[in-house]
Amino acid sequence: MTLLSLTAVAKRFATVRKDGGTLALADLSFDVAEGEFVSLLGPSGCGKSTALRLIAGLLPPDSGTVDWPERKPAIGFVFQDATLMPWADALANVRLPLDLQHVPRAEGKARAAAALARVGLSGFEHAYPRELSGGMKMRVSIARALVTEPSLLLLDEPFAALDEPTRAALNDDLLRLWREARDTPGQKDLTVIFVTHSVGESAYLSSRVLVMAPRPGHIAADLALPPGPRQRLSPAFLDIERRIAAALPASAT
Amino acid sequence: MRRLFDIALPLIVLAAILGFWEWKVAHDAIPPYVLPAPSAIAGALIDNFSSLMASLATTLTVTLLAFIAATAAALALAILFSESRTVERAFHPYAVVLQVTPVVAIAPLILLWIGYDRVTLAETLIAALVAFFPVLSNTTLGLRSADFNLVDLMRLYGASRLRILWRVRLPTALPYLLSGMKTAGGLSLIGTVVAEFVAGSGAATGLAWRIVEAGNRLEIATMFAALTLLALTGVAIFAVLSLLEYLLLRRWHESAIRT
Numbered sequence: 001m002t003l004l005s006l007t008a009v010a011k012r013f014a015t016v017r018k019d020g021g022t023l024a025l026a027d028l029s030f031d032v033a034e035g036e037f038v039s040l041l042g043p044s045g046c047g048k049s050t051a052l053r054l055i056a057g058l059l060p061p062d063s064g065t066v067d068w069p070e071r072k073p074a075i076g077f078v079f080q081d082a083t084l085m086p087w088a089d090a091l092a093n094v095r096l097p098l099d100l101q102h103v104p105r106a107e108g109k110a111r112a113a114a115a116l117a118r119v120g121l122s123g124f125e126h127a128y129p130r131e132l133s134g135g136m137k138m139r140v141s142i143a144r145a146l147v148t149e150p151s152l153l154l155l156d157e158p159f160a161a162l163d164e165p166t167r168a169a170l171n172d173d174l175l176r177l178w179r180e181a182r183d184t185p186g187q188k189d190l191t192v193i194f195v196t197h198s199v200g201e202s203a204y205l206s207s208r209v210l211v212m213a214p215r216p217g218h219i220a221a222d223l224a225l226p227p228g229p230r231q232r233l234s235p236a237f238l239d240i241e242r243r244i245a246a247a248l249p250a251s252a253t
Numbered sequence: 254m255r256r257l258f259d260i261a262l263p264l265i266v267l268a269a270i271l272g273f274w275e276w277k278v279a280h281d282a283i284p285p286y287v288l289p290a291p292s293a294i295a296g297a298l299i300d301n302f303s304s305l306m307a308s309l310a311t312t313l314t315v316t317l318l319a320f321i322a323a324t325a326a327a328l329a330l331a332i333l334f335s336e337s338r339t340v341e342r343a344f345h346p347y348a349v350v351l352q353v354t355p356v357v358a359i360a361p362l363i364l365l366w367i368g369y370d371r372v373t374l375a376e377t378l379i380a381a382l383v384a385f386f387p388v389l390s391n392t393t394l395g396l397r398s399a400d401f402n403l404v405d406l407m408r409l410y411g412a413s414r415l416r417i418l419w420r421v422r423l424p425t426a427l428p429y430l431l432s433g434m435k436t437a438g439g440l441s442l443i444g445t446v447v448a449e450f451v452a453g454s455g456a457a458t459g460l461a462w463r464i465v466e467a468g469n470r471l472e473i474a475t476m477f478a479a480l481t482l483l484a485l486t487g488v489a490i491f492a493v494l495s496l497l498e499y500l501l502l503r504r505w506h507e508s509a510i511r512t
Contacts, residue, residue: 058405077409083402087424087505096420100410128505148410 002069003152003191004055005031009064010216011050024050026216028064034151035189037178039202039209041244047217048195052154055193073191076145078155082137084129084144090116091125094144101148115143119173135166139173146177153192159201168232171204175229199248203240204230213249221247289474294481297474305463305475309482312445312459315373316486319380320441324434326381327388334389335396335422336414352386356444360451372452376459379451380444387440388433395429396422428506431498438490446483460486 009028014021025047032038040048053059054066056077084093091112098108113125119139129137138158145153155174159167174192181190196202202209206225213220223243230237271291277283278290285293298305330348334341360379367375399422407417449461460479467475502509 053405056409058409075409077406079402079406081402083400083406085403085421085424087427096406097410099420100407100412100416130505130507 001034002031003034003036003073005029005067005069006051006055007065007067009051009054009061009066011047011054011059011062023216025054025061026218028218030210030219030222032191032193034191035182037192037205037207038194039206040193040195040212041197041199041202041209041248042212042217042220043197043214043249046212046214048212049156050217051212052156052193052195056154073152074148074150076148076150076153078138078141078145078153078158080157080160082129082134082141084137084140086129089126089128090121090132090140090143093129093140094147096144097148112143112147115147116140118146118177119143133166134162135170138162138166138170142170142174151188151191153190155192155194157195157197160197167201171201175205179229199241199244200232203237203244204232209244209247211244211247211249220249223247286471286473289477293474294477297472298478298481301475301478305460305478305482308458308460308463308479309486312442312449312461312483313486315376315380315448315459316441316445316490318373318377319384319444320434320438320490322377323381323384323437323441324388327385327433327437328392328430331389331392331396331426332418334393336418341393348386348389351382356383357447357451360448364452369452376445376448376452379448380441383444383447384437384440387436388430391429391433391436392426395426398429399425428498428502428508431494431501435491435494435498438494439487442483442487442490 007029009025010023011025012021012023028047028051040051042048050059054061056075057066057072085096088096091109094112094115095108098111103111113122116122116125119142121136121139121143124132124136124140127136129140132140141158145155159170162170178190178192181187192205194202194205203225207227208225209221209223210219211221211223212218225240226236230240275290275292278288289297330344334345356379359382363379363382364372364375367378369375396418399417403421404417407421412420445459446461449459450465453462460483463479464476464483467473467479499509
């Protein structure tokens with residue numbers, strides 16, 4: 001079932017120079033089905049973050065449409081930086097979306113604690129962001145995105161700033177959350193749109209990869225991947241990586 | 254041990270300076286109308302204790318009123334500035350004009366307008382004008398420094414501007430506000446001293462006027478006693494505001510974390 005469809009979306013950003021601005025996206029069209037794990041893969045400046053913000057409704061498109069055939073679902077958003085409130089502890093940070101939806105305090109606390117447990121941070125409820133490592137901060141950020149039980153998760157290069165082992169661990173956690181939602185009867189499927197510039201990460205996580213190319217941003221290839229789970233460094237995995245890398249535009253200069 | 258030494262060291266320096274001062278005055282037979290000995294200043298402080306305390310209370314009242322008024326007005330204006338570029342464009346130049354105009358120069362005018370029968374109000378306004386600007390500029394900067402992504406996140410969950418202000422912008426601005434308040438605390442005292450000088454005799458009984466008065470009567474020891482109280486007041490204001498800053502920021506802000 002189609003969750004969302006972008007049709008001929010274009011977005012231009014004003015620049016300091018009076019040259020009409022930079023065309024970030026031109027004629028971007030794709031559909032995302034419920035339960036998919038879609039990676040938007042491309043080099044910096046290809047408009048993938050802009051596409052994510054358009055989907056979230058944080059930016060309006062200049063032309064074209066972002067449609068939700070059913071209705072716009074609850075969205076969780078994770079930024080490249082953890083984007084936590086430094087003056088609030090982990091629990092209060094995760095509770096923020098619930099506070100904004102006027103969920104009663106006690107219930108909010110319980111749900112926030114449960115979300116922290118889901119990302120493996122039980123016992124860190126009252127730690128402040130500065131007391132947490134980069135990976136732990138990111139987990140708090142993911143817990144905050146999950147706490148409203150969204151059916152669409154938008155992630156904007158969430159692990160790009162992390163070291164390799166932490167990144168691998170968080171990749172596995174994210175996959176586990178996505179599979180849990182899919183395999184648990186009665187639970188709504190989780191749809192993930194994941195922005196990354198890492199071929200390996202997109203190959204490991206996604207059920208589908210949309211390869212983007214810059215100037216102006218557009219979809220260069222739409223690759224459906226065989227169902228997982230995948231084994232890093234296995235021949236099948238390397239084959240997927242090769243397929244994705246081949247679809248990437250020649251290095252942007 | 255180390256801590257004790259840190260506290261003791263400046264006190265030892267103080268004792269040494271006072272000792273040398275006392276000895277020098279006695280040894281060179283410096284007349285008390287040029288430089289009174291520390292013991293004479295202490296004596297003047299004790300002799301005039303109740304009247305000096307009354308003057309301290311007057312000065313402190315004006316200083317605190319001015320500080321509170323300046324902080325409240327600056328915070329309110331900073332919120333307006335940060336929420337509306339139009340308001341900022343319209344009023345910011347005048348805030349700057351107010352800042353660069355030496356308030357001493359307009360103090361007589363303010364006194365004239367408000368009147369010598371309401372001299373406390375006039376003095377408070379003068380001191381508040383002196384203290385106002387650092388809070389305004391610091392807080393405006395702080396409110397603007399909010400993490401864009403955090404603001405976007407709030408919008409994603411449908412937060413109103415007021416909620417974004419309350420939950421994100423104001424907490425972000427808090428360290429900036431407190432830093433501005435620390436500057437404003439000292440400036441309030443300076444502004445009050447200036448206001449008392451300008452207000453002159455008759456109405457004014459604050460510490461600054463006591464200094465002028467004692468100077469006219471060549472009671473230099475009393476002058477020093479009043480000056481000492483003024484300095485101690487300044488130190489106390491700074492200490493209280495530093496403590497407030499520490500208590501509010503110690504859990505999360507880099508500036509307040511002890512290493």
